[in-house]
Amino acid sequence: MFSILSGIDFSPLWISLRAATLATFVTFFSGLAAASFVSAYRGKFKGVIDGLLTLPLVLPPTVVGFLLLLVLGKNGPLGKLLLAIGTTVIFSWPATVIAASVVAFPLMYRTVRSAFEQIDPTIIYAARTLGVSEWKIFWKITIPLAWPGVAAGTVLAFARALGDFGATLMVGGNIPGETLTIPAAIFFAADGGDMEKALLWVILIFIISLIVMTLMNYWSDYQRKTIVAGGRE
Amino acid sequence: MGLIVDIRKELAGFELKVNFATQGEVLGFLGASGSGKSMTLRCIAGIESPDRGRIVLNGRVLFDSQKGINLPCRRRKVGYVFQNYALFPHLTVEENIGFGIGERKREDRQAIIKEMVTMIKLEGLEKRYPSQLSGGQQQRVALARALAAKPEVLLLDEPFSALDDYLRNHMVKQLTETLAGYSGATLFVSHNIEEVYRVCQSLILLSRGKIEGKGGTEEVFKAPSSLAAAQLTGCKNISPANYISPFKLEALAWGITLKTEIRLSRQVTHVGVRAHLIEAAAGEMKENVFRCRLNFISEGPSRISVYLAVEQDHQGQGSQLLEWEMTPQMWLAMKDQPQPWCLRIAPEDLIIF
Numbered sequence: 001m002f003s004i005l006s007g008i009d010f011s012p013l014w015i016s017l018r019a020a021t022l023a024t025f026v027t028f029f030s031g032l033a034a035a036s037f038v039s040a041y042r043g044k045f046k047g048v049i050d051g052l053l054t055l056p057l058v059l060p061p062t063v064v065g066f067l068l069l070l071v072l073g074k075n076g077p078l079g080k081l082l083l084a085i086g087t088t089v090i091f092s093w094p095a096t097v098i099a100a101s102v103v104a105f106p107l108m109y110r111t112v113r114s115a116f117e118q119i120d121p122t123i124i125y126a127a128r129t130l131g132v133s134e135w136k137i138f139w140k141i142t143i144p145l146a147w148p149g150v151a152a153g154t155v156l157a158f159a160r161a162l163g164d165f166g167a168t169l170m171v172g173g174n175i176p177g178e179t180l181t182i183p184a185a186i187f188f189a190a191d192g193g194d195m196e197k198a199l200l201w202v203i204l205i206f207i208i209s210l211i212v213m214t215l216m217n218y219w220s221d222y223q224r225k226t227i228v229a230g231g232r233e
Numbered sequence: 234m235g236l237i238v239d240i241r242k243e244l245a246g247f248e249l250k251v252n253f254a255t256q257g258e259v260l261g262f263l264g265a266s267g268s269g270k271s272m273t274l275r276c277i278a279g280i281e282s283p284d285r286g287r288i289v290l291n292g293r294v295l296f297d298s299q300k301g302i303n304l305p306c307r308r309r310k311v312g313y314v315f316q317n318y319a320l321f322p323h324l325t326v327e328e329n330i331g332f333g334i335g336e337r338k339r340e341d342r343q344a345i346i347k348e349m350v351t352m353i354k355l356e357g358l359e360k361r362y363p364s365q366l367s368g369g370q371q372q373r374v375a376l377a378r379a380l381a382a383k384p385e386v387l388l389l390d391e392p393f394s395a396l397d398d399y400l401r402n403h404m405v406k407q408l409t410e411t412l413a414g415y416s417g418a419t420l421f422v423s424h425n426i427e428e429v430y431r432v433c434q435s436l437i438l439l440s441r442g443k444i445e446g447k448g449g450t451e452e453v454f455k456a457p458s459s460l461a462a463a464q465l466t467g468c469k470n471i472s473p474a475n476y477i478s479p480f481k482l483e484a485l486a487w488g489i490t491l492k493t494e495i496r497l498s499r500q501v502t503h504v505g506v507r508a509h510l511i512e513a514a515a516g517e518m519k520e521n522v523f524r525c526r527l528n529f530i531s532e533g534p535s536r537i538s539v540y541l542a543v544e545q546d547h548q549g550q551g552s553q554l555l556e557w558e559m560t561p562q563m564w565l566a567m568k569d570q571p572q573p574w575c576l577r578i579a580p581e582d583l584i585i586f
Contacts, residue, residue: 122315122319123321123322125306125313125319126319126320126375127332128279128305129279129280129307129309129311129382129384130307130333130379131308131310131333133307141321145321145322
């Protein structure tokens with residue numbers, strides 16, 4: 001057993017964890033911002049905006065990856081900008097973070113938005129009549145009341161970021177030690193006939209996902225009991 | 234100074250059109266649900282925007298459609314107690330009350346919170362969450378939370394509707410005491426006639442977005458000026474009326490002629506009488522006395538409603554039953570009297586419009 005483990009390069013684990021953690025961080029704030037914007041927006045473009053923000057969830061990951069290549073590639077608008085300052089992100093580790101963020105974003109956005117929209121609007125009105133700033137209302141009232149949704153969205157986003165294969169491969173490639181994540185390592189190990197190695201990665205990602213989900217469940221239960229439902233019942 | 238409101242807003246099915254001014258008193262809004270009462274409060278608080286008009290509070294313009302002014306909610310200094318109280322469920326009583334106090338020193342904050350908790354008599358419950366309080370306690374916390382932010386006007390939107398009857402009477406008394414210590418104007422919205430009468434010094438009657446009467450509470454109840462106003466103030470007996478002479482009219486629904494105290498206009502359309510103001514007339518046929526037969530009765534715990542068919546002056550019976558409300562004691566004395574009964578409506582008790 002040890003001999004198998006010692007013969008394996010563990011870099012995909014760190015690359016995956018780094019990409020998933022940073023992507024969760026990015027989607028946490030961008031998802032909150034997008035959710036609060038869309039739930040407050042009353043204009044006629046609500047359907048279009050919501051559709052665009054949800055698109056990465058329903059498109060095939062390879063399509064998302066292809067679009068990212070168009071935007072970030074040497075001839076893409078952002079790619080040119082990056083090239084002008086002497087850098088590029090395609091096929092480097094930041095690409096894995098970007099790809100994971102984009103595919104994970106809709107899960108955070110949608111979960112949080114529905115949690116926001118379930119808050120009794122009169123509670124928010126009451127806070128406004130008390131002369132409190134929108135910023136304070138958001139962090140002291142909206143977020144705590146939507147907490148179960150925010151926590152669930154974060155877990156889902158992390159799991160999706162950790163599991164992304166298609167988009168990451170398209171923009172990050174499979175450079176060992178640089179952009180090769182666990183899902184990609186599983187594919188290439190299985191493709192190359194190394195079923196034992198593939199199984200090892202499968203077991204590892206299984207364990208990580210289960211641990212994260214379980215911890216978040218307990219934590220959000222605890223938060224729900226102590227914060228949202230109002231103390232000991 | 235005070236609150237001046239003159240606004241219009243298109244609502245589903247009718248236009249809300251209210252204008253009034255008020256100072257440091259309790260002004261009631263009485264109307265059926267959906268008559269625009271709550272919408273008026275929401276416009277004043279800045280939760281909704283009127284289509285046109287002006288709202289001025291103590292000289293500050295909160296809303297002016299011509300000048301394009303529409304202050305956001307948080308800058309209006311308007312306290313609002315919602316029908317469902319809208320307490321913050323994740324904050325304790327003292328955190329709820331302290332939420333709107335603003336940037337102060339810790340000791341000052343604590344002092345304000347303590348004063349408010351004492352005012353609403355919730356000492357010892359500061360650390361409780363709203364879900365651990367009774368309905369009446371929650372309502373008091375909502376009131377204290379609004380007052381702690383030092384609003385210049387206080388808006389109460391059906392604050393008693395979620396309470397049971399026993400608690401309601403108790404809370405009405407407590408609210409009246411609390412409001413006595415508040416210097417700003419208070420607007421009190423309700424569809425409950427009793428509450429409004431007890432709490433408010435002056436009153437606005439609202440029906441389908443239109444003001445049907447305003448003035449001192451007693452005057453508005455004494456002389457409602459339209460059919461909607463008479464119904465809103467709880468007048469049970471209303472009949473179309475025909476002018477006969479300057480002090481005499483015919484109540485068409487009951488087929489009787491009534492003498493009035495006030496001089497009639499030829500344009501008089503209706504006459505009404507409150508159900509509890511009808512009185513027994515010991516058998517003599519004098520002015521405003523008429524005969525009726527019992528049709529059916531409806532017994533409540535403290536009041537009994539007796540529905541009577543009026544025998545017309547000429548022949549036959551009036552088309553509409555007359556409702557007579559009385560105490561159970563009066564009913565015991567009345568029920569074995571031989572029919573038809575002679576009843577009287579005093580000329581000064583007639584509602585005419």
